[in-house]
Amino acid sequence: MKDILKTGLILLVICVIAALGLGLTNEVTKGPIAEQRFLANEQAKKEVLPDAASYADITGEDLESIVSQFNPVTEAYMGLDASGNTIGYVFKSTPTGFGGNVEVVTGISNDGTVTGLRVGSHNETPGLGAKAKDADFYEQYAGKSALDQIGVSKTSSDGNDIQAITGATISSAAITNGANASIDAFNWIIENGGLEN
Template sequence: MREVTKLGLMLLLITSVAAIVLAFSNNVTSDIIAEVEAKANDEARKEVLPQADSFKQISEETMKSILSNNERVMDIYAGYSNDTLVGYTIKTKNIEPGYAGDIEMIVGISQDGKVTGVKVVSHGETPGLGANAETPEYRGQYEGKSVDNELIVVKSEPANENEIQAITGATITSRAVTSGVNNAIEIFNTELAK
């Protein structure tokens, strides 16, 4: 009995020390991780809306209104060039499921209703297949697409303006990314294009 108590106390001591070390390292690194993520998002905004030289987050009131109808939207920034509004960047998650869970992306849309870029910022897709959604070749298909029509994924060469060719072997991922882009387009059309 005494040996069991001694073993239990040793286990408690070891796990307590491990918990304290883990809490300390989390506390130290959480600010750094948040800073790196914010910087990556800033760079992604510049990439998907290149004509903007500055960005400003939309008002809290407008964001609350959007979130009440669409919980997949994460943040929205207005992009400006010399203080003139040139478009928006919308960070959103996919609507249709990805192969390995949520896919976060930032979508740029110009004031004239064209997709200016898409940047996948977080995913768990399979390397060499779904992870190819990050490639410039795939993302480039979205550039210049009009917000007038819903985008659809096709397996063959796109024949219509609103078609996106699926990544070979990763149709589920292609549909997930396209659903996120369509979500951003819907937000732009219903809430921002005024």
């Protein structure tokens, strides 16, 4: 009986020390991880809407309307020129791909042109769906019209279609769904006369 209590006490002490160690590690790394996510988000905005001098968060009822109507869009920003005029919009969406949610950042200028798309964090298959982060894939979206939905073709990127990644049609379609939700949100904003910053 004493041996069982002794073993249990030793295990309890080990568990408490391990839990404290994990908690301390979490506290120490929480700030740097949040900072890295913020910097990656800022970089993605600059890459998809490069003509903007700054970006303003869309918040409050406007964001609630966008998120509720245009799933999987989760965040939205106005791209501003040096004078503070809105020149376009950036949307972050999280469509479901083959391996789970895929973070997609899409930029659209006021003239209705997709200015860029980037893929952030994802769990897509290495060597297949993970190729969505390659410039050969995501650069297909730049220049597409936001007046119509973007399609996915297995053979070529004609008109408003992009060519799917070979062997990763589900990932390609998911990313395109994120871009199309962003296009729908953009068109809703434009139809409602834009947003004030």
